[in-house]
Amino acid sequence: MGLSDYLKHAARRVDEYIYSFVTGTPKELYEASLHLIRAGGKRVRPALALLSSRLVGGSEEDALPAAAALELIHVFTLIHDDIMDRDDYRRGVPTVHRVWGEPMAITAGDLLFAKAFESASRLLERGIEPGRVVEAMRVLAKAASTVAEGQALDMMFEERWDVTVDEYMDMIYRKTGALIEASARVGGLSGGASSEEVEALGEYGWRVGVAFQIRDDILGIYGSGEKLGKPVYSDLREGKKTLLIIYAMQHLDDEGREFLKRVVGNPNASQEEYRRAAELIREAGALDHAMERAKKLVDEAKKSLSRVDARDEEAKEILVELADFIVRREY
Amino acid sequence: MGLSDYLKHAARRVDEYIYSFVTGTPKELYEASLHLIRAGGKRVRPALALLSSRLVGGSEEDALPAAAALELIHVFTLIHDDIMDRDDYRRGVPTVHRVWGEPMAITAGDLLFAKAFESASRLLERGIEPGRVVEAMRVLAKAASTVAEGQALDMMFEERWDVTVDEYMDMIYRKTGALIEASARVGGLSGGASSEEVEALGEYGWRVGVAFQIRDDILGIYGSGEKLGKPVYSDLREGKKTLLIIYAMQHLDDEGREFLKRVVGNPNASQEEYRRAAELIREAGALDHAMERAKKLVDEAKKSLSRVDARDEEAKEILVELADFIVRREY
Numbered sequence: 001m002g003l004s005d006y007l008k009h010a011a012r013r014v015d016e017y018i019y020s021f022v023t024g025t026p027k028e029l030y031e032a033s034l035h036l037i038r039a040g041g042k043r044v045r046p047a048l049a050l051l052s053s054r055l056v057g058g059s060e061e062d063a064l065p066a067a068a069a070l071e072l073i074h075v076f077t078l079i080h081d082d083i084m085d086r087d088d089y090r091r092g093v094p095t096v097h098r099v100w101g102e103p104m105a106i107t108a109g110d111l112l113f114a115k116a117f118e119s120a121s122r123l124l125e126r127g128i129e130p131g132r133v134v135e136a137m138r139v140l141a142k143a144a145s146t147v148a149e150g151q152a153l154d155m156m157f158e159e160r161w162d163v164t165v166d167e168y169m170d171m172i173y174r175k176t177g178a179l180i181e182a183s184a185r186v187g188g189l190s191g192g193a194s195s196e197e198v199e200a201l202g203e204y205g206w207r208v209g210v211a212f213q214i215r216d217d218i219l220g221i222y223g224s225g226e227k228l229g230k231p232v233y234s235d236l237r238e239g240k241k242t243l244l245i246i247y248a249m250q251h252l253d254d255e256g257r258e259f260l261k262r263v264v265g266n267p268n269a270s271q272e273e274y275r276r277a278a279e280l281i282r283e284a285g286a287l288d289h290a291m292e293r294a295k296k297l298v299d300e301a302k303k304s305l306s307r308v309d310a311r312d313e314e315a316k317e318i319l320v321e322l323a324d325f326i327v328r329r330e331y
Numbered sequence: 332m333g334l335s336d337y338l339k340h341a342a343r344r345v346d347e348y349i350y351s352f353v354t355g356t357p358k359e360l361y362e363a364s365l366h367l368i369r370a371g372g373k374r375v376r377p378a379l380a381l382l383s384s385r386l387v388g389g390s391e392e393d394a395l396p397a398a399a400a401l402e403l404i405h406v407f408t409l410i411h412d413d414i415m416d417r418d419d420y421r422r423g424v425p426t427v428h429r430v431w432g433e434p435m436a437i438t439a440g441d442l443l444f445a446k447a448f449e450s451a452s453r454l455l456e457r458g459i460e461p462g463r464v465v466e467a468m469r470v471l472a473k474a475a476s477t478v479a480e481g482q483a484l485d486m487m488f489e490e491r492w493d494v495t496v497d498e499y500m501d502m503i504y505r506k507t508g509a510l511i512e513a514s515a516r517v518g519g520l521s522g523g524a525s526s527e528e529v530e531a532l533g534e535y536g537w538r539v540g541v542a543f544q545i546r547d548d549i550l551g552i553y554g555s556g557e558k559l560g561k562p563v564y565s566d567l568r569e570g571k572k573t574l575l576i577i578y579a580m581q582h583l584d585d586e587g588r589e590f591l592k593r594v595v596g597n598p599n600a601s602q603e604e605y606r607r608a609a610e611l612i613r614e615a616g617a618l619d620h621a622m623e624r625a626k627k628l629v630d631e632a633k634k635s636l637s638r639v640d641a642r643d644e645e646a647k648e649i650l651v652e653l654a655d656f657i658v659r660r661e662y
Contacts, residue, residue: 024476029483080441084434103415103486106437110411111479113441117448117472121465130461137468138452144445145355151438152360 001314003321010047010067013060017068022115032100032108033115036075039091042331044212044322045070045180049187051319052201057311058191065122066136066186072116073140074179077147079109084155085238116140120186128190136186143182150175157241161249161261168246172213173206180209193308200307204319207301211294212326217242218290221278223330233274239265243293247286256280294327332645334652341378341398344391348399353446363431363439364446367406370422373662375543375653376401376511380518382650383532388642389522396453397467397517403447404471405510408478410440415486416569447471451517459521467517474513481506488572492580492592499577503544504537511540524639531638535650538632542625543657548573549621552609554661564605570596574624578617587611625658 001009018037024030046067053063060067081087082095083105089095097105120140123133153171157163184205188198220235221244235242245264249257263269263277281287301323310316332340349368355361377398384394391398412418413426414436420426428436451471454464484502488494515536519529551566552575566573576595580588594600594608612618632654641647 024480026480026483026487028487029480077441080437084437104483106411106415107479107482107486109441110408110444110482111476113444114472114475114479118469118476121469121472124462124465130465131455133465134452134455134461134468137448137465141445141448141452145442145449148438148442148445149355149357149360151441152357152435155434155438156357156359 001318003318003325006051006318007043007047010050011041011043013050013064014043014046014067014071017064017119018071021068021119022072022112028100028104029108029111032096032104033079033111035093035096035099035108036078036091037071039093041071041075041091043071045074045183048180048183048205048208048319048322049190051315051322052184052187052193053191054312054315055201055308055310055319056188056191056193056197058187058193062123062126062128063187063190065119065126066140066190067183069116069120069140070179070183070186072112072119073144073147076109076112076116077151077179079105079112081151084151087234113144123190126190132189136189139182139185139189143178146174146178150178154240158239158265160241163241163246165243165246168241168243169210172243173210176213176216177206177209180212181205188308197308200304203304204301204323207297207304208323208326211297211301211323214243214290214294214297215327215329217244218287218294219330221281222287233271233278236264236274236277237267237269243290244281244286247289248281248284251284251286252280256284291327298323298327332649334649334656337382337649338373338375338378341381342372342374344381344395345374345377345398345402348395349402352399352450353403353443359431359435360439360442363427363435364410364442366424366427366430366439367409367422368402370424372402372406372422374402376405376514379511379514379536379539379650379653380521382646382653383515383518383524384522385643385646386532386639386641386650387519387522387524387528389518393454393457393459394518394521396450396457397471397521398514400447400451400471401510401514401517403443403450404475404478407440407443407447408482408510410436410443412482415482418565444475454521457521463520467520470513470516470520474509477505477509481509485571489570489596491572494572494577496574496577499572499574500541503541503548503574507544507547508537508540511543512536519639528639531635534635535632535654538628538635539654539657542628542632542654545574545621545625545628546658546660548575549618549625550661552612553618564602564609567595567605567608568598568600574621575612575617578620579612579615582615582617583611587615622658629654629658 022034049063049067049070050060054060078090079096082090083097083102087095088098096108117137120137123136124130150171154175181202184201185198188201260277263273302320305319353365380394380398380401381391385391409421410427413421414428414433418426419429427439448468451468454467455461481502485506512533515532516529519532579591591608594604633651636650
C-alpha cells in the first residue's frame with residue numbers, strides 16, 4: 001500500500017472509532033465538536049501513530065485509541081486557533097465559531113481535549129500494560145502543554161518584527177513539531193517499542209513535524225486557496241512571522257523591508273499588494289531557503305527512523321514516503 | 332483540625348505543588364494561567380481529594396498530583412467560562428481575558444488543562460500502581476467531558492424559559508457535580524480504596540457538588556458581592572436559569588412571571604428592578620425550596636460517606652464538616 005491509500009485507510013479506521021466514541025448530549029455540542037473532523041483533513045497524526053505501532057511489531061488495533069486521541073487533540077487546537085485568528089474557513093467549510101458562535105466553539109474544543117484523554121485511557125482495554133498507558137497519556141499531555149506554549153509564542157510574534165530564525169524554529173517545534181513527535185512516540189509505546197526506539201521515533205516525528213510546518217508556511221503564501229480550503233495570502237493578511245518573512249526581512253533592502261512592514265499583517269492591504277509581497281519574499285531567496293531547511297529536516301528524520309529495527313517493512317516504507325510527502329505536498 | 336484550618340492547609344500544600352510544577356515559557360502565558368490561582372479560591376476540590384485519600388488509609392502525599400490536577404481543571408474551566416459569560420471580575424480580581432485578552436486567555440485555559448493530566452501522570456512517581464493511575468486519569472478526563480456538556484447546556488438554557496427542574500438538576504450535575512465527584516474518586520483511588528469505596532466516595536462527591544451549585548445559585552442572587560468578589564445580581568443580569576428562577580416561574584402569578592421575563596437576562600434592567608426580581612423570587616418560595624434541596628443532598632452525601640470504613644477519623648470529620656459547610660457558606 002502506498003502513502004495515499006494508507007492515509008485513506010487510517011482515516012477510515014480512526015474516523016469510525018471517533019464517531020462511535022465521541023457521542024453524547026447536548027447534540028449541538030457534539031455536532032460542533034465533530035464538524036471539522038467530518039470536513040476532512042489528512043489524518044497525518046493518527047496515521048503516524050498506527051504506522052509507528054506496526055513498525056515496532058505492534059498492531060494498528062493496539063494503537064487505535066492513541067491514534068484517535070491525537071486527531072482529537074489536533075482538531076481541538078484547530079477549533080481554538082480559528083477563534084483566536086478570527087479565521088472564517090478551514091478544510092473548505094466555515095469554522096466552528098462561525099457556525100455555532102464563540103462560546104460553543106470554545107466548549108467544543110474543550111470537549112475534544114477531554115475526549116482525547118478518555119480515548120487514550122482505553123489503551124488499557126487493548127491489553128497495553130498500564131505503565132505504558134500512563135506514559136502514553138503523559139506524552140500526550142506534555143505535547144498539549146507544549147502546543148499551548150507554541151500558540152502563545154505565535155501570537156506574541158505577530159506583534160514583533162525582530163523575531164529571529166532560532167526563535168521561529170523553537171516556536172514551530174512547540175506549535176506543530178511536538179504533537180507530531182507525540183504521535184510517533186505513543187504509537188511506539190502502544191506497539192511495544194523499547195525506550196531507545198521511542199526516542200528514535202520521537203526524533204523522526206518532530207523533524208517531520210517541523211518540516212511540515214515550514215511547508216505549511218510556504219503554502220500559506222504560495223499555495224492554492226482552493227486546495228487548502230482557505231483564502232490565499234491568509235498568512236500575509238494575519239501578519240504571521242513565518243520563516244519566509246523572517247528570512248526576507250533579513251535579506252531585502254530597506255525599500256523591500258518597508259514594503260513588507262506596510263503590507264504584512266495589514267488587513268486593509270489590496271490583493272495586488274499581497275501578491276507583490278509574495279513576489280518580493282521569493283526574490284529575497286526565502287522560498288528556496290525554506291525548502292532547503294525542510295528537505296534537510298526530512299533527511300534527518302529518515303536517519304532517525306533507520307535507528308528502529310523494522311519489524312514491518314511496509315510500515316517503514318510508508319513512514320519514509322510520509323516524510324518525503326511532507327515537503328512536496330500542495331495541501 | 333477544623334474545616335477552615337484544613338482548607339488553608341490543603342491550599343498551602345497544593346499551591347506549593349502547582350507553583351513548582353506549572354512553570355515554563357513564554358512567561359506571559361504562565362502568568363495568565365496562574366492569575367486566578369494566585370487570586371485565591373477555597374481549594375474545595377483538592378482538599379476533597381487529599382481527605383478522601385486519607386479516609387481510606389492513604390496519605391496526602393500520595394494524592395497531591397491528583398489534587399493539583401483537580402484545581403488546574405477547575406481553574407481552566409473558570410478562565411474559559413469567564414470569556415463565554417463576558418465576566419469582568421472573579422475572586423476579586425479582573426478576569427484573565429480582561430488582563431491578557433481573549434486569545435491568550437483561551438490558550439492559558441488550554442495550558443492548565445494539559446498540565447492537569449501531566450500532573451496526574453505523576454501519581455506514578457508517588458508509587459501508586461499504574462492501573463490506578465490510568466483509572467484516575469480516566470476519571471479526570473470523563474469529568475472534564477461532562478463539565479463541557481454541562482457548560483453547553485447552561486448556555487443553551489439561557490435562551491429558554493421552559494427549562495424544567497429535572498433538566499436543571501442534570502445540567503448542574505454535569506457542570507459542577509461531576510468534577511467534585513471526580514475529586515473524591517481520584518483521592519480514593521490514590522489512597523488505595525476498594526472499588527465499592529470509590530463508588531461511595533463518588534456519590535458523596537456529586538451530592539456535595541450539586542448542593543454546592545445550588546448554594547452558588549442562591550449566592551448569585553442573594554449573596555454579598557464583596558464576599559464573592561463579583562457584582563451582585565450577576566446571575567440575574569446574565570439570565571442564568573437557576574433552580575430559583577425555574578421554581579419562581581412555576582409558582583408566580585402571570586404578573587410576576589412577566590416581570591421576571593422582562594428583567595432576568597436583560598442587561599439594561601436597573602439595579603432596582605434586579606432587587607425587585609430577587610424579592611419576587613424569594614416570595615415565590617424559591618429560596619426556601621432551594622435550601623431544602625441542598626440540605627437533603629448534603630444529608631444523603633453524609634450517608635454515602637458512612638459506607639466507607641474510615642481509617643482516619645479526623646479526615647472523616649472534616650469531610651462531614653465540608654458537606655455541612657456547603658449549604659451555609661456565604662462565599
